[in-house]
Amino acid sequence: MINKCLPNIEELTPIADNIRIILTERGSKDVxxxxIENIRKSADMLAQHKIDAWLGYGVYLPAVERVIALHSGESETDFYMRTQYPVNVVEAYTVPNDDIATLAAADQFSQMHKAIVPINTAVWCLNEDEQHYINLLEYENRLKATF
Known part of the structure; x- marks a missing residue:
């Protein structure tokens, strides 16, 4: 059972709404x-320092990558075929019907762990009793830094 650090929709909704408001006010036609562009730029910048920022999303990476893939036009079926991510992991860390909130949750998770988890950690616990894990290195076609 996946139950560790799941997104809290009630807390994320105002954050996602604020992101939409700010970016719309700044003229963004595609919030x-x-x-996504900001996430990619940050990841590219960290890659210059040999840091795979994608790993920092931990258990949220499959959900983040799904958002990016679908936004770029990849079908959900093709996404799962390419990545081989477990559907239950993607769904657990996705805020239903709110991609911005999903990305905000992933960012919060990443920020929270930067102080306590080694930078390029690939193995992440999926539940509170720490019996289920995902090893992101097992997913050859995941997003990753190019060094």
Missing amino acids: LGTV
């Missing part, structure tokens, strides 16, 4: 695309 989700703007957020």
Whole structure:
């Protein structure tokens, strides 16, 4: 059972709404695309320092990558075929019907762990009793830094 650090929709809704408001006020026509572009730029910048920022999303990486893939036009079926991510992990860390909130949750998770988890950690616990894990290195076609 997946129950560790799941997204809290009630807490994320105002954050996602605020992101939408700010980016719309700044003239963004594609708010989700703007957020994804910022994520990619940050990941590219960290890759220059040999840090795989994608690993920092931990258990949220499959959900983050799903948002990015679907936004870029990849079908959900093709996404799962390419990545081989477990559907239950993607669904557990996705905020239903709110991609911005999913990305906000992933960012919060990443920020929270930067102080306590080694930078390029690939193995992440999925539940509170720490019996179920996901090892992101097992997913060859995942998003990753290019060094």
